[in-house]
Amino acid sequence: MTATKAPIEPPSQQRTVRRPGDRLFSGAAKGSGIFILLVLAGVAAFLISEALPALTAPSEEIPGGEGLASYVGPLILGTLLGAVIALLVATPLAVGIALYVTYYAPRRIAAGMGYVIDLLAAIPSVVYGFWGIAVLAPQLVPFHQWLTDTLGFLPFFAGPASTSGRTMLTVGIVLGVMILPIISAISREVFSQAPALHREAALALGATRWEMIRMAVLPYGKSGVIAGAMLGLGRALGETMAVAIILSGGAGATLNVISNSNPSTIASNIALSFPEATGLDVNTLIASGLALFLITLVVNMLARWIVNRRADFSGAN
Amino acid sequence: MAKRIEVSDLNIYYGNFLAVEGVNVSIEPRSITALIGPSGCGKSTFLRSLNRMHEVIPGARVEGKVVMDGQDLYGADTDPVDVRRQIGMVFQRPNPFPTMSIYDNVIAGNRLNNKKMKKSETDDLVERALRGANLWNEVKDRLARPGSGLSGGQQQRLCIARAIAVEPDVLLMDEPCSALDPISTLAIEDLMAELKERFTIVIVTHNMQQAARVSTSTGFFNLNGVGQPGRLIEFNPTEKIFSNPDQKATEDYISGRFG
Numbered sequence: 001m002t003a004t005k006a007p008i009e010p011p012s013q014q015r016t017v018r019r020p021g022d023r024l025f026s027g028a029a030k031g032s033g034i035f036i037l038l039v040l041a042g043v044a045a046f047l048i049s050e051a052l053p054a055l056t057a058p059s060e061e062i063p064g065g066e067g068l069a070s071y072v073g074p075l076i077l078g079t080l081l082g083a084v085i086a087l088l089v090a091t092p093l094a095v096g097i098a099l100y101v102t103y104y105a106p107r108r109i110a111a112g113m114g115y116v117i118d119l120l121a122a123i124p125s126v127v128y129g130f131w132g133i134a135v136l137a138p139q140l141v142p143f144h145q146w147l148t149d150t151l152g153f154l155p156f157f158a159g160p161a162s163t164s165g166r167t168m169l170t171v172g173i174v175l176g177v178m179i180l181p182i183i184s185a186i187s188r189e190v191f192s193q194a195p196a197l198h199r200e201a202a203l204a205l206g207a208t209r210w211e212m213i214r215m216a217v218l219p220y221g222k223s224g225v226i227a228g229a230m231l232g233l234g235r236a237l238g239e240t241m242a243v244a245i246i247l248s249g250g251a252g253a254t255l256n257v258i259s260n261s262n263p264s265t266i267a268s269n270i271a272l273s274f275p276e277a278t279g280l281d282v283n284t285l286i287a288s289g290l291a292l293f294l295i296t297l298v299v300n301m302l303a304r305w306i307v308n309r310r311a312d313f314s315g316a317n
Numbered sequence: 318m319a320k321r322i323e324v325s326d327l328n329i330y331y332g333n334f335l336a337v338e339g340v341n342v343s344i345e346p347r348s349i350t351a352l353i354g355p356s357g358c359g360k361s362t363f364l365r366s367l368n369r370m371h372e373v374i375p376g377a378r379v380e381g382k383v384v385m386d387g388q389d390l391y392g393a394d395t396d397p398v399d400v401r402r403q404i405g406m407v408f409q410r411p412n413p414f415p416t417m418s419i420y421d422n423v424i425a426g427n428r429l430n431n432k433k434m435k436k437s438e439t440d441d442l443v444e445r446a447l448r449g450a451n452l453w454n455e456v457k458d459r460l461a462r463p464g465s466g467l468s469g470g471q472q473q474r475l476c477i478a479r480a481i482a483v484e485p486d487v488l489l490m491d492e493p494c495s496a497l498d499p500i501s502t503l504a505i506e507d508l509m510a511e512l513k514e515r516f517t518i519v520i521v522t523h524n525m526q527q528a529a530r531v532s533t534s535t536g537f538f539n540l541n542g543v544g545q546p547g548r549l550i551e552f553n554p555t556e557k558i559f560s561n562p563d564q565k566a567t568e569d570y571i572s573g574r575f576g
């Protein structure tokens with residue numbers, strides 16, 4: 001609707017009566033909002049001040065001896081690689097599951113399936129780590145070999161294929177399973193809210209069920225799926241334990257996701273190195289943490305931008 | 318191409334609840350058939366059974382026959398998707414797809430039927446359908462804008478354009494004007510009078526003047542009480558229904574002496 005917004009009258013001399021309940025609630029809401037901003041600012045200030053020594057130190061003093069960029073760079077790459085693989089694995093699966101549960105499965109099966117998927121979120125990441133290294137990694141070894149044999153021309157699958165399976169690919173898949181419930185729960189929610197009005201409009205035009213989904217459900221749920229994927233991405237970027245257990249890291253920057261030497265990720269590197277770190281090592285690790293903080297921030301802003309880009313067509317009006 | 322619909326012994330259920338019972342009627346091509354009756358007597362339910370939209374609701378089913386020009390719409394080898402492509406529907410609340418532009422809304426049905434169309438063809442089609450729905454002049458400069466930005470009456474005409482763009486044989490309308498202002502209502506009534514030259518139109522309406530103004534034949538639905546099935550009490554030419562109905566109940570309803 002294009003009802004022009006009536007200009008809000010500036011409060012005139014006449015005072016509006018405000019009930020104590022309203023005042024209390026608005027005060028509490030405002031207070032919480034400010035508190036969150038303060039916490040965020042506090043975290044940012046801490047990270048920056050602690051990272052500053054590493055940012056200004058001469059490059060030979062940084063661990064590795066080649067400067068901050070070549071220390072943090074591969075970590076950023078590793079973090080992004082793992083998270084992107086996770087997203088590529090999880091998003092289509094999650095959307096498929098959500099569509100199946102909301103529009104295809106018989107009612108009883110649908111509810112059960114929803115629960116099972118949600119349960120995935122309750123598994124501690126340590127358990128995922130052990131499952132990854134003990135079960136999934138060995139199982140995936142032949143797949144690694146197949147990838148380098150058939151798709152070896154791509155830098156990602158250049159090989160040599162790992163014989164232990166403790167690769168970025170395995171990490172990405174495990175992370176994908178971990179974020180699956182986040183994305184599918186949100187997708188399920190938005191898909192089930194696609195208005196009956198528009199679903200019936202599609203069906204009445206002679207749409208098959210899949211065409212109905214494409215016309216009335218997916219466009220409506222798109223921004224929700226993106227939001228879910230970004231939440232999942234945030235989780236995957238920051239995941240520590242599972243990555244620390246599975247990944248055989250220690251390599252520099254490489255796009256190769258199937259070999260034995262992989263770049264580590266920021267979070268797992270902090271977890272593994274922090275106990276032994278002293279002096280400038282600590283500042284360097286915190287600088288890498290600052291990088292993670294910024295990445296997550298950018299990811300979230302990107303998501304917001306994508307969601308808002310076609311707000312006119314979002315169905316919210 | 319307008320087609321005739323013959324309904325025989327139609328019972329319509331929601332789960333175990335018999336909502337409409339024993340409908341026998343023949344709907345003439347190139348005419349407007351109005352369905353009137355009190356709320357809850359099954360007018361929408363009956364209308365939705367004509368294009369097999371009824372069964373979209375879980376547990377909903379029908380017994381009996383609906384035949385359109387010899388084609389058994391509930392036959393074992395009839396695909397409901399095909400039925401809906403031949404019998405278009407306009408709903409009570411305007412429901413253009415909010416994620417699509419006006420242009421894409423109009424050709425949404427055609428995209429389903431026929432994936433490959435040249436841009437020039439779709440342009441023609443959009444203009445023809447929008448002109449057919451008396452909306453072209455109002456929207457021709459903003460075809461790329463979302464359909465949800467239009468007024469309620471414009472949105473409803475957009476939905477009509479979308480429905481007639483696929484050249485259906487029959488057009489079903491479920492209280493298409495009940496959410497609209499009087500001016501938009503008149504615009505849509507004029508439009509119906511034009512459309513009846515090409516389509517078979519069945520319209521549910523709460524508005525007796527509207528039924529009297531636009532329709533050729535009128536069916537009166539009624540029910541004996543809450544929880545009882547609705548029935549088609551009388552089906553006759555509109556003039557007869559409004560001047561000299563066969564049934565006492567019809568006369569009571571029309572003259573406002575009801576319930």
Ligand SMILES: Nc1ncnc2c1ncn2[C@@H]1O[C@H](COP(=O)(O)OP(=O)(O)O)[C@@H](O)[C@H]1O
Nearest residue numbers: 331336355356357358359360361362363374547
């Ligand atoms: N989705 C539904 N599920 C169960 N019962 C329904 C549903 N829709 C309508 N009914 C029932 O079917 C009967 C006829 O309703 P409806 O066709 O909407 O009447 P009308 O359009 O004439 O007002 C009513 O008793 C109503 O409660």
Ligand SMILES: [Mg+2]
Nearest residue numbers: 360361362491
């Ligand atoms: Mg109704």
